[in-house]
Structures are given as structure tokens and as C-alpha cells.
Amino acid sequence: MDTLILPKTSIKFGLPNSRDWKVKLVYLDHAGATLYSETQMEMILKDFTTNVYGNPHSQSDTSSSTSDLVRSARQQVLEYFNASPKDYKCIFTSGATAALKLVGEAFPWTKESCFVYTMENHNSVLGIRETPESRGSSTNHHTENVKSCLPIKSFRYALSKGAAALAVDVEEIENQNGHPRNDLSSLKLSQRSAQRRSRTEILEDIPTANSLGSAYNLFAFPSECNFSGMKFSLDLVKLMKENSERALEGSPYSSGWSLINAAKGCATQPPDLARFPADFVAISFYKIFGYPTGLGALVVRTGKQLPLTCSNSS
Amino acid sequence: MDTLILPKTSIKFGLPNSRDWKVKLVYLDHAGATLYSETQMEMILKDFTTNVYGNPHSQSDTSSSTSDLVRSARQQVLEYFNASPKDYKCIFTSGATAALKLVGEAFPWTKESCFVYTMENHNSVLGIRETPESRGSSTNHHTENVKSCLPIKSFRYALSKGAAALAVDVEEIENQNGHPRNDLSSLKLSQRSAQRRSRTEILEDIPTANSLGSAYNLFAFPSECNFSGMKFSLDLVKLMKENSERALEGSPYSSGWSLINAAKGCATQPPDLARFPADFVAISFYKIFGYPTGLGALVVRTGKQLPLTCSNSS
Ligand SMILES: Cc1ncc(COP(=O)(O)O)c(C=O)c1O
Ligand SMILES: Cc1ncc(COP(=O)(O)O)c(C=O)c1O
Numbered sequence: 254m255d256t257l258i259l260p261k262t263s264i265k266f267g268l269p270n271s272r273d274w275k276v277k278l279v280y281l282d283h284a285g286a287t288l289y290s291e292t293q294m295e296m297i298l299k300d301f302t303t304n305v306y307g308n309p310h311s312q313s314d315t316s317s318s319t320s321d322l323v324r325s326a327r328q329q330v331l332e333y334f335n336a337s338p339k340d341y342k343c344i345f346t347s348g349a350t351a352a353l354k355l356v357g358e359a360f361p362w363t364k365e366s367c368f369v370y371t372m373e374n375h376n377s378v379l380g381i382r383e384t385p386e387s388r389g390s391s392t393n394h395h396t397e398n399v400k401s402c403l404p405i406k407s408f409r410y411a412l413s414k415g416a417a418a419l420a421v422d423v424e425e426i427e428n429q430n431g432h433p434r435n436d437l438s439s440l441k442l443s444q445r446s447a448q449r450r451s452r453t454e455i456l457e458d459i460p461t462a463n464s465l466g467s468a469y470n471l472f473a474f475p476s477e478c479n480f481s482g483m484k485f486s487l488d489l490v491k492l493m494k495e496n497s498e499r500a501l502e503g504s505p506y507s508s509g510w511s512l513i514n515a516a517k518g519c520a521t522q523p524p525d526l527a528r529f530p531a532d533f534v535a536i537s538f539y540k541i542f543g544y545p546t547g548l549g550a551l552v553v554r555t556g557k558q559l560p561l562t563c564s565n566s567s
Numbered sequence: 568m569d570t571l572i573l574p575k576t577s578i579k580f581g582l583p584n585s586r587d588w589k590v591k592l593v594y595l596d597h598a599g600a601t602l603y604s605e606t607q608m609e610m611i612l613k614d615f616t617t618n619v620y621g622n623p624h625s626q627s628d629t630s631s632s633t634s635d636l637v638r639s640a641r642q643q644v645l646e647y648f649n650a651s652p653k654d655y656k657c658i659f660t661s662g663a664t665a666a667l668k669l670v671g672e673a674f675p676w677t678k679e680s681c682f683v684y685t686m687e688n689h690n691s692v693l694g695i696r697e698t699p700e701s702r703g704s705s706t707n708h709h710t711e712n713v714k715s716c717l718p719i720k721s722f723r724y725a726l727s728k729g730a731a732a733l734a735v736d737v738e739e740i741e742n743q744n745g746h747p748r749n750d751l752s753s754l755k756l757s758q759r760s761a762q763r764r765s766r767t768e769i770l771e772d773i774p775t776a777n778s779l780g781s782a783y784n785l786f787a788f789p790s791e792c793n794f795s796g797m798k799f800s801l802d803l804v805k806l807m808k809e810n811s812e813r814a815l816e817g818s819p820y821s822s823g824w825s826l827i828n829a830a831k832g833c834a835t836q837p838p839d840l841a842r843f844p845a846d847f848v849a850i851s852f853y854k855i856f857g858y859p860t861g862l863g864a865l866v867v868r869t870g871k872q873l874p875l876t877c878s879n880s881s
Binding site for chain 1: 594596599600602603605608609612615619621622624625627628629630661665858859861862
């Protein structure tokens, strides 16, 4: 249930206030898409009817107005994530899914690569338990309970290049007061069984740790799940970089790049990239300020020389 | 030269009229991006501040408003191309490049496939001739004179699957009055030499006609080139379907699917799909009505059972 629908006679944005009690429809689906404000729309109209923004690729005054705006927007995105322009670049995309797909396509996957992504067991949230009957059935009970909060198809390209995929569960161990312990040792990762993994459609042969040379690995997780609202600890970035052998014992994953899907999380808690220096962050603007839709970004750490390819992107 | 810049004191849309002679900047770059109208922007503001459009994937009144609008927009796109909803579907994308890339990714390429695309020799337009010196040089004289009007990178995926690529020139033979002859026999295609093709960066081994079984082939051309303004005859759709053996003698291409890049052409002359039943048409809306940018479509013919895959799209 993401919207509360009352008898509808007129529609208005935001929360009702006592003076203006005409509101009959209350919009709550901010996880799906948040609402823009009226002021925002008026300012857009004003800007667009007093200025001319040309195609940024042409050579003229109207084009350089556009280029200036785009440059300043990139800067604002980096500031929002507390990311130094020395270390990070902002690449605009058509949304978070497109940003994730871009990583999937541009990452230098090899047969030795391992792609690790988090799953979330929604049994606890939904009160649904896996029954013996559902286990063997061909319907999708399983995939309804277990979600990844990553558009996994975006990474099919990795698998077509022979990379292995590994789904993991993340558990954050609380201290005696019920608060997270706030150190890396409180994070526990467990690998899903092969059987489970095969149900995610993307399983390939999983090589063992010793069959691997050095390779480009990628660990991907959402900062917040749009389905359950569960927030993942950003310490995962550090853990998977410095201590992944302990975290994922016996797996082919040994240190690598990290990707935060912040599509949902960035609306309320943008990852602080000075504290948690992830290599890739995928975001979507309609989740933050409602309008325009169809616009997002990939924030990329440029410090380390990752040989990104663009063989399959336009 | 795509803009004419006069001393700038104020900016206004459209052409100046005699009563309102404040206009100092005349915008001519309609090939790059056309201008939206003030009325259009006001109507958008009005719509967006009186209606609430939710995420189309959710379940609520605000979501079904969005779904209804999207459905009606799809219908309008098909009508614009005189395409029957029985035969065609409209898939929204982030632009023409994304639409072309989607075809590149979803087309069932095999090692036997052949991708034929048109090149245009801009020597005639620019008055630049290939000199013996430029021929052997490492600079890009060649690629400056010869353009394809297709974002060719979108088709790298085809080549990674082993498909062959073949660039062709199209010539339309005129009758004695200097008008096109308006029959298929007036269209002449010629294959570019291997040397030329290798310069386009996408050459792979070109198999010969007899080394091929039946395979999925694709022929792609722009309805209008954004660089030279040259218009290609839409009879190419028919020619390449029915008579490609004559048209491309000795090449591995024998009948196949056709793709029109109508990014530029659709603004003034949308291809009539009832007359020229192309299989794919890529378009971009800012070329037609200026706003919003970042939105386009792929119009796909659904009649023939083409086994499109979505293994690499999101
Ligand atoms: C966690 C998460 N990932 C990805 C997406 C998809 O984002 P976009 O619509 O920008 O592709 C969403 C939006 O629902 C999301 O919440
Ligand atoms: C012939 C042609 N193809 C492709 C494009 C790219 O379109 P889009 O910006 O929608 O990707 C353009 C736009 O300049 C064009 O004129």
C-alpha cells in the first residue's frame, strides 16, 4: 500500500494545512517517485521562457549557456555526495537503472572476475515463510520473498563475459543495547547456496578462490532498499575493500571495486563519499526532487586507474 | 555555421516580427535541437500543477493517470508515423541514440549476420577532396569527409557477436528532367572498399555470400542526414527487402530487417510506415518540439516474428 486514497474532489501537492483543507487525495508513494513543488515548476517555466538553451554539442552562445549549466549541475551533484571533484566525476544518465547498466557494460570483466551483490530476505518483513511446497514449485514464491534491490539484468553483460556472480546476505550484528556496533566486525556476510543462486537467473560457474589470478571484482549493494526500507551499512565499502577475505571466506571474491545503488537512499541520506569512498554511485533525480523524470547520474571515482571500456555504450 | 549571432541585449523565441523588434539573437540550430514554444511550456506547467502523476509501476489512482497518459502518447507516436497499432509498437527510450543502441543489443545477431549501413560522402558538400597526402596520414581527414549519420557505436554489440559490418554509398539516379525517377531501379548502392571500411573502426571479417546460411541481417539508414541535410529515399526499405541481391551484388547481405534513423527527418517529414513498412524507426522528441530533451522512441514492427532478445538491456 503506497497511497492512501480519500474521496477525490480536488488535488493538491504536499501536506494539507489547516487553512486549506480541500485536500482529498494524500500522496504517500515517495519511494516510487517523490513530488516536485509548485515553486520548482514555476522557476523552471521562468528559466525556460527567458533563456535559450541550445544543443550543448553545437558552437554558439546558446550552446555554451547549456554547457555552463551542465558543468554547474555536475558540481552540485558532487557536493551533494561530499565528493571532491579531484577524486570523482559525475556522468549524467537516463536514471539509476541506466547508471547501473553503464557500470555493467564498462567494467573490465574477465572470466576471473567476480560480481558480488546483496540479497535481502524479506521473510522477516512480510511474515512470509518459505514452505516445503513452494520450494520445489515452478512458481516464483522464492523471488517474491528474496529481492536484490539492484536491477540485476543490468549486469547480464558481466556474465556474458564469463564473470561469476555471487549473491550474499548481509547481517549487522547489534551490541547489547540493540544499536549497531559501528565497527567492521559487526558486519556479517553469508553466501547464498548455489541452489538459491540459480534461481536468480544469473548464475554462472563459480570458480574457487585458488583458481583465480588477480582480476577486477565488483561488489554492489543498495544504500537503502526501496521495497523494505532496510538501510545497508556504508561500512561495507571499507569491509569489501580491506577485509573481504574474512567477510567472504572461501569465495572467489578478493578485494575489488564497490558500487552503491543510491537510487532510493539518496533522497534522504546521500552517501558521504569522503567517509565511504565507493567507486560507483548510481542515483536518480526524480527520487530526490520529483521532476524531471528520466534523469539520473553515475558518480565515478577516478583516483584509481580502472580501465573502463566503452565498447558497448553509445 | 548553425547559429547567426547578432549583438545580444535580449532574447526571444521564434522569428522577430516588425512590432517587436527587440530581437538580437536569432536561433537557427534546429538541426541540433529545435525550440519549444511558450504556450507549450505554460501548458506543461498548468498540467503539472493541477494533476499528480505517480510512478506508473505502482498501484494507485496517480499511477493509473500516468499509465493512461503513456498509453495515449504511444498512440500519438504511432499516428504520427501512420503506423497501425496492429503492426507497430512504440517503445520509449532516452533518445534516438538509445533507440538505435536498443536495436543493436536486442537484434538476434549471429556470426552469419550482416549489418549494412549507409555512408555519405560529404566531399561534394564541403568541397574537400581526399588528397594523396591525407590518404596515408594518421589524422582523420577521411572520417571528417565521410559520415554515417548513424551513431555507429550503438552497433558495436552486433560486432562483438561476430556479425559482419558493411558500409554502402547510396546514389539516386535522376531522370532527364533532374527529378528522382521514383522507382526502385533508380536507387544504386555501392559497397565501400575494405580499406575504407577499416577506417570506420568497426570492420570485422566479411564473409562471402556463399559462406552464409539464412541469418538475421539488418540494413540501417537515416531518413535525413543532420550534417548535410541530404534525404535518403524511403524506397530503400522495399529495395533491401525484395531486391537486395541486385542492390548489393556479391555481398553477404541477402534480405533482412530495415531500420530508419529518423532522428533528424522526423521533425519535418516523418516516415509514412503504411507506405514504407520499415521494421525499426528511431526518433527523438526534442528534434520535433524542443522540450523535453532526453526522450525518444523506438517504433518496432511486430508483424514478423523477429526473436528480439533483451539479454543486455535493462
Ligand atoms: C533501489 C532502487 N534501484 C533502482 C531503481 C530504478 O531507478 P530508475 O527509475 O532511475 O532507473 C529504483 C527506483 O524505484 C530503486 O528504488
Ligand atoms: C541523424 C541523427 N542521428 C542521431 C542523433 C542523436 O539523437 P539523440 O540526441 O536523441 O540521441 C541525431 C541528433 O543530432 C541526429 O540528427
